[in-house]
Amino acid sequence: MSPSPAPLEGVAVPDAPTSAPDARPDLRVAILGCGTVGTQVVRLLTEQARDLGARIGRGLRVTGVLVRDVEAPRDPSLPRELLTTDAAALVADADLVVELLGGTTTARDLVLASLRAGASVVTANKALLATAGPELYAAADAAGVDLLFEAAVAGAVPVVRGVRESLAGDRVERVLGIVNGTTNYILDEMTTRGLDFDVALAQAQELGYAEADPTADVEGHDAAAKAAILASLAFHTRVALGDVACEGITAVTADDIAAAREAGGVVKLLAVAERVSSGDQGAEAVSVRVNPVILPAAHPLAGVGGAYNAVVVETEAAGRLMFYGQGAGGAPTASAVLGDVVAALRHRAHGGRAPAESAHAALPLATPADVVARLQVRLRVDDRPGVLAHVAQAVAEHGVSIESVHQRVAGDGEAVLAVVTHEADEAALHRTVEALRTTEGVRETVSAYRVERA
Amino acid sequence: MSPSPAPLEGVAVPDAPTSAPDARPDLRVAILGCGTVGTQVVRLLTEQARDLGARIGRGLRVTGVLVRDVEAPRDPSLPRELLTTDAAALVADADLVVELLGGTTTARDLVLASLRAGASVVTANKALLATAGPELYAAADAAGVDLLFEAAVAGAVPVVRGVRESLAGDRVERVLGIVNGTTNYILDEMTTRGLDFDVALAQAQELGYAEADPTADVEGHDAAAKAAILASLAFHTRVALGDVACEGITAVTADDIAAAREAGGVVKLLAVAERVSSGDQGAEAVSVRVNPVILPAAHPLAGVGGAYNAVVVETEAAGRLMFYGQGAGGAPTASAVLGDVVAALRHRAHGGRAPAESAHAALPLATPADVVARLQVRLRVDDRPGVLAHVAQAVAEHGVSIESVHQRVAGDGEAVLAVVTHEADEAALHRTVEALRTTEGVRETVSAYRVERA
Numbered sequence: 001m002s003p004s005p006a007p008l009e010g011v012a013v014p015d016a017p018t019s020a021p022d023a024r025p026d027l028r029v030a031i032l033g034c035g036t037v038g039t040q041v042v043r044l045l046t047e048q049a050r051d052l053g054a055r056i057g058r059g060l061r062v063t064g065v066l067v068r069d070v071e072a073p074r075d076p077s078l079p080r081e082l083l084t085t086d087a088a089a090l091v092a093d094a095d096l097v098v099e100l101l102g103g104t105t106t107a108r109d110l111v112l113a114s115l116r117a118g119a120s121v122v123t124a125n126k127a128l129l130a131t132a133g134p135e136l137y138a139a140a141d142a143a144g145v146d147l148l149f150e151a152a153v154a155g156a157v158p159v160v161r162g163v164r165e166s167l168a169g170d171r172v173e174r175v176l177g178i179v180n181g182t183t184n185y186i187l188d189e190m191t192t193r194g195l196d197f198d199v200a201l202a203q204a205q206e207l208g209y210a211e212a213d214p215t216a217d218v219e220g221h222d223a224a225a226k227a228a229i230l231a232s233l234a235f236h237t238r239v240a241l242g243d244v245a246c247e248g249i250t251a252v253t254a255d256d257i258a259a260a261r262e263a264g265g266v267v268k269l270l271a272v273a274e275r276v277s278s279g280d281q282g283a284e285a286v287s288v289r290v291n292p293v294i295l296p297a298a299h300p301l302a303g304v305g306g307a308y309n310a311v312v313v314e315t316e317a318a319g320r321l322m323f324y325g326q327g328a329g330g331a332p333t334a335s336a337v338l339g340d341v342v343a344a345l346r347h348r349a350h351g352g353r354a355p356a357e358s359a360h361a362a363l364p365l366a367t368p369a370d371v372v373a374r375l376q377v378r379l380r381v382d383d384r385p386g387v388l389a390h391v392a393q394a395v396a397e398h399g400v401s402i403e404s405v406h407q408r409v410a411g412d413g414e415a416v417l418a419v420v421t422h423e424a425d426e427a428a429l430h431r432t433v434e435a436l437r438t439t440e441g442v443r444e445t446v447s448a449y450r451v452e453r454a
Numbered sequence: 455m456s457p458s459p460a461p462l463e464g465v466a467v468p469d470a471p472t473s474a475p476d477a478r479p480d481l482r483v484a485i486l487g488c489g490t491v492g493t494q495v496v497r498l499l500t501e502q503a504r505d506l507g508a509r510i511g512r513g514l515r516v517t518g519v520l521v522r523d524v525e526a527p528r529d530p531s532l533p534r535e536l537l538t539t540d541a542a543a544l545v546a547d548a549d550l551v552v553e554l555l556g557g558t559t560t561a562r563d564l565v566l567a568s569l570r571a572g573a574s575v576v577t578a579n580k581a582l583l584a585t586a587g588p589e590l591y592a593a594a595d596a597a598g599v600d601l602l603f604e605a606a607v608a609g610a611v612p613v614v615r616g617v618r619e620s621l622a623g624d625r626v627e628r629v630l631g632i633v634n635g636t637t638n639y640i641l642d643e644m645t646t647r648g649l650d651f652d653v654a655l656a657q658a659q660e661l662g663y664a665e666a667d668p669t670a671d672v673e674g675h676d677a678a679a680k681a682a683i684l685a686s687l688a689f690h691t692r693v694a695l696g697d698v699a700c701e702g703i704t705a706v707t708a709d710d711i712a713a714a715r716e717a718g719g720v721v722k723l724l725a726v727a728e729r730v731s732s733g734d735q736g737a738e739a740v741s742v743r744v745n746p747v748i749l750p751a752a753h754p755l756a757g758v759g760g761a762y763n764a765v766v767v768e769t770e771a772a773g774r775l776m777f778y779g780q781g782a783g784g785a786p787t788a789s790a791v792l793g794d795v796v797a798a799l800r801h802r803a804h805g806g807r808a809p810a811e812s813a814h815a816a817l818p819l820a821t822p823a824d825v826v827a828r829l830q831v832r833l834r835v836d837d838r839p840g841v842l843a844h845v846a847q848a849v850a851e852h853g854v855s856i857e858s859v860h861q862r863v864a865g866d867g868e869a870v871l872a873v874v875t876h877e878a879d880e881a882a883l884h885r886t887v888e889a890l891r892t893t894e895g896v897r898e899t900v901s902a903y904r905v906e907r908a
Contacts, residue, residue: 044623044771054814055622055690150620156772158612158620165619166604166612168509169498169792236509300778303757317498318610318779318789324754325775335772338623352806360508 026059027345030090030119032066032110033100034083037124037151039075040334041098042082045341055342058349064090066101092117095348098337099123108132115139115147120344122337124151130225130241133232137357146347146354148340153226154179154309156332157325158339163233163313164355170315172234174274176452177311178304179226181327182210182217183249183269187257187292188305191266196254209307219248220290223271230311231273231288236361239273243365245289252292256447259378259418263406265294266302267449275363278370285366291450294376298454368426374403374453375429376420378446379436383415387441391417394439398432400424414443420451480513481799484544484573486520486564487554488537491578491605493529494788495552496536499795509796512803518544520555546571549802552791553577562586569593569601574798576791578605584679584695587686591811600801600808602794607680608633608763610786611779612793617687617767618809624769626688628728630906631765632758633680635781636664636671637703637723641711641746642759645720650708663761673702674744677725685727685742688767690815693727697819699743706746710901713832713872717860719748720756721903729817732824741820745904748830752908822880828857828907829883830874832900833890837869841895845871848893852886854878868897874905 029045031038045052045062053059064084067074084090087110091097097114099121101107107128114121116139123129129136129152140147150160154177163172178184182204189200201218204210216222224244231239249269260267271290278285295302300322304310309327314320326332347353381387388405395402406418421429433448483499485492499506499516507513518538521528538544541564545551551568553575555561561582568575570593577583583590583606594601604614608631617626632638636658643654655672658664670676678698685693703723714721725744732739749756754776758764763781768774780786801807835841842859849856860872875883887902 040771048623048625051625051690051814052623055809055812156775158616158775161615161620162612165797166615166793167789168796169502169506169794170789171502171505236505315789317494317785317792319786321610321612321777321779323775323777326773331771332773335621335624335769338771339620340623342622343619346809347806350807352801353804355509355800358509360505 024058026061027056027095027348028063028093029060029341030063030066030094030097031100032087032090032097033102034065034067034074034078035100036330037333037337038065038100039078040330041100041337043077044334044338046079052338052342056345056349058345060345063094066090088113091119094119096120096122096341096344098341099125100337101125102127104128104131111136112139115143115145118143118145120146120148120348122148122340122344124149124333124337126152126222126225126229127241130228133229133240134238134357141356144353146344148344148354149229150340151333151336153229154311154323155325155327155329156335157309157311157323157327158336159230159311159313159323160233161339162321162323163230167313167315167318168355170317172275172313172315174272174314175230175234175311176270176272176301177226177230177309178268178301179271179309179311179327180217180223180269181307181309182214183220183223184304184309185209185307186218187249187252187267187269190252190254191257191261194254194258197250197252218250220246220269223269223290227271227273227288227290230271231286233358234273234313235275235286235363236358237286237363238359239286239288243288245291247291249292253447256378256449260294260449263294263376263418263420265296265451267292268295268301270301276366276370276372278364278366284363285370286363287366287371293450293452295452296454299452368430371426372423373426373429374421374423374451375433375448376418376451377433377436377448379417379419380410380443380446381415381417382441382443383409383413384441388417390440391419391436391442394435395419395421395432398428398435400428400432416446478512480515481510481549481802482517482547483514483795484517484520484548484551485554486541486544486551487556488519488521488528488532489554490784491787491791492519492554493532494784495554495791497531498788498792500533506792506796510799510803512799514799517548520544542567545573548573550574550576550795550798552795553579554791555579556581558582558585565590566593569597569599572597572599574600574602574802576602576794576798578603578787578791580606580676580679580683581695584682587683587694588692588811595810598807600798602798602808603683604794605787605790607683608765608777609779609781609783610789611763611765611777611781612790613684613765613767613777614687615793616775616777617684621767621769621772622809624771626729626767626769628726628768629684629688629765630724630726630755631680631684631763632722632755633725633763633765633781634671634677634723635761635763636668637674637677638758638763639663639761640672641703641706641721641723644706644708644711645715648708648712651704651706672704674700674723677723677744681725681727681742681744684725684765685740686813688727689729689740689817690812691740691817692813693740693742697742699745701745703746707901710832710903714748714903717748717830717872717874719750719905721746722749722755724755730820730824730826732818732820738817739820739824740817741825747904747906749906750908753906822884825880826877827880827883828875828877828905829887829902830872830905831887831890831902833871833873834864834897834900835869835871836895836897837863837867838895842871844894845873845890845896848889849873849875849886852882852889854882854886870900
């Protein structure tokens with residue numbers, strides 16, 4: 001086995017083509033916002049202008065960067081002459097507007113103004129898309145321009161294009177993803193170092209992985225916006241932020257995580273969108289949720305650590321796919337933005353358009369009775385004969401069957417029961433958990449987590 | 455923690471758009487080849503015609519399926535009236551031709567004929583692309599049509615579109631992938647069950663995972679074609695099959711695998727394409743190779759088992775991305791084909807084109823002196839004082855330094871030395887391995903593997 005094996009036999013190829021210079025004026029790119037991502041986008045657009053021009057087939061230039069205060073201190077690499085506070089002028093004179101402001105008010109107004117002025121828009125703004133997506137799509141459609149947003153979900157991970165384009169000929173059954181790096185980091189620290197939530201959160205804030213106000217991350221709202229976007233694309237159905245059943249990680253305890261580990265699993269905050277059967281007629285519906293779940297160690301998402309993101313897509317024909325990479329940060333997010341910039345400018349240069357909104361399936365939202373899950377319920381119970389029978393009875397009465405029970409004596413006449421159910425519908429599981437609260441011998445319902453299969 | 459958390463506050467969305475019927479005639483799709491993949495493509499195109507039409511914005515129909523023998527027995531779901539042996543007629547009357555014949559002679563002729571007749575082409579034919587890619591691109595360009603080939607690399611895994619489009623604004627540094635399921639299955643069986651290569655191959659053949667003539671898989675040629683395609687896309691440079699340094703797995707022994715495991719690693723057949731510095735001026739070059747390497751257990755590709763494929767792409771801005779999924783099989787490959795079918799037909803319906811060949815960087819091929827690697831060399835040596843000194847001396851004389859040495863006494867006056875080097879250039883490593891063959895006290899060079907870092 002030699003370290004430099006011989007090349008294979010090949011065939012001669014003609015000379016590489018030399019791209020003919022395009023005499024048309026450069027395409028104009030306006031950047032709205034100049035934070036971590038904006039700075040990287042400007043840097044990469046400037047450094048790689050020649051290569052990008054070759055890929056687009058036409059030159060491009062940054063016409064300006066919208067900031068709140070031109071005088072504020074910022075990265076010295078940023079050309080000062082590009083900075084402006086005149087949003088209206090910037091937007092009115094662009095082939096492409098890159099929106100990196102965040103928020104849903106000014107950003108919405110400027111994105112709509114850009115589209116109406118005939119510019120394509122690339123945005124990383126998940127909240128905007130998850131609340132005003134159809135309105136933006138309609139404006140893009142009316143103007144015949146592109147609306148692209150790879151960076152809005154999972155940073156550099158190209159799952160938006162994957163679902164929107166690569167899987168356009170397949171039938172997606174389920175999408176599940178770790179799409180929020182902050183909560184994944186916190187859960188990781190809780191898992192590997194046994195920290196409590198508050199301690200892990202404080203540490204994440206100190207390191208800059210969590211915001212001073214961590215609500216959007218730890219309550220799951222950020223992940224819910226991404227879940228809505230992925231669900232819309234995967235199921236060709238409008239799904240808005242308000243359609244997402246959402247639960248964050250603030251109630252996850254070190255004890256819950258230790259119990260999951262005992263059962264061979266890890267706790268992860270998952271965004272899940274799935275196609276389910278609804279009612280007796282076998283009609284279809286869409287269920288979208290964000291919540292902490294227990295993943296068995298063999299699940300491909302179980303090993304996704306730290307600030308990484310990963311999305312598993314399960315389809316009829318392709319089976320299980322996974323997309324993995326950095327979910328946040330200036331440069332990774334800028335990479336996703338620039339992929340969209342090249343796509344939008346290619347359309348500008350040569351015609352064609354990115355896929356418009358695809359909502360033809362228009363599936364209804366699932367009800368809890370449509371959605372099937374397994375649950376791990378942990379209970380503090382009296383350590384005396386007959387209690388397990390009461391618990392088993394309470395579960396059975398709701399049509400739910402038990403897959404496994406693990407009992408651990410806690411002392412002081414108390415035991416902790418971990419009951420894992422077989423698949424049952426969410427409504428029945430919900431009633432079961434409620435019933436267990438008042439079952440004879442049960443002192444407290446400690447926690448209830450969905451359990452995924454590997 | 456409740457199993458059915460409350461939906462978030464959301465905003466109302468306007469009614470979903472109803473797609474206006476398009477009065478234009480259906481787009482015509484011709485299928486060349488009706489093996490496992492072709493059968494699935496026809497099935498999915500037929501079953502999902504309405505949904506696909508909605509995504510494309512215009513109806514489509516399969517005009518015919520090219521077969522060698524209309525009377526041959528085949529899947530009863532396949533509409534007999536579509537089967538034809540008249541390739542010329544099929545190709546002359548299509549908006550899109552899907553080439554699933556394999557091979558590089560008839561397939562090349564028919565693809566060229568299709569493109570010249572003005573049809574876009576979707577193909578899964580890696581060998582064709584890796585040997586005649588530039589010729590096909592030129593024909594597509596001349597006719598103003600698309601040439602798409604997601605299914606040619608890693609089956610359902612959307613890495614072609616990922617590199618070609620999503621990363622178009624980034625700078626790829628390295629691509630490394632497990633892109634051949636047959637060899638991955640064989641190495642997996644050798645690893646988990648301690649089988650010898652011949653036994654594992656025979657078993658793979660029995661189960662239908664390996665062909666009767668397994669040469670293309672086990673010698674690495676199939677992976678080399680995919681490496682050439684990925685390298686071309688990643689580095690905007692023409693790379694043909696003949697440019698790929700290629701070594702298969704036929705010389706991998708159960709003993710090699712056991713030794714890798716002792717060092718905490720696994721042996722995987724990797725396709726690797728990387729950008730390297732060439733010469734003193736810091737010019738760039740491209741190195742492309744296929745060979746068995748030792749991966750540490752923590753590497754994201756180390757856990758990719760069985761017939762799965764995965765490709766890691768390392769870029770300047772995005773960092774490390776991974777794409778994972780089923781690399782072969784009728785339905786997964788058909789999923790990739792159908793994604794391309796939708797893209798090509800959208801262009802047909804609404805204008806625009808897929809990216810043409812991007813070869814603007816035109817980097818030269820690297821020489822062994824440009825490429826840096828670490829090597830694990832195993833040697834059978836005399837078990838006597840001084841031999842390690844001779845070995846260390848021989849390695850040092852070639853400017854290579856040693857990272858670790860592991861010695862195991864084998865009995866009969868013999869020991870086995872496993873030497874892992876630090877990074878050194880391939881030319882120096884090659885000379886080192888040659889010198890070790892004749893170093894005093896060395897009886898035999900057992901194996902030499904590249905070792906990747908996690």
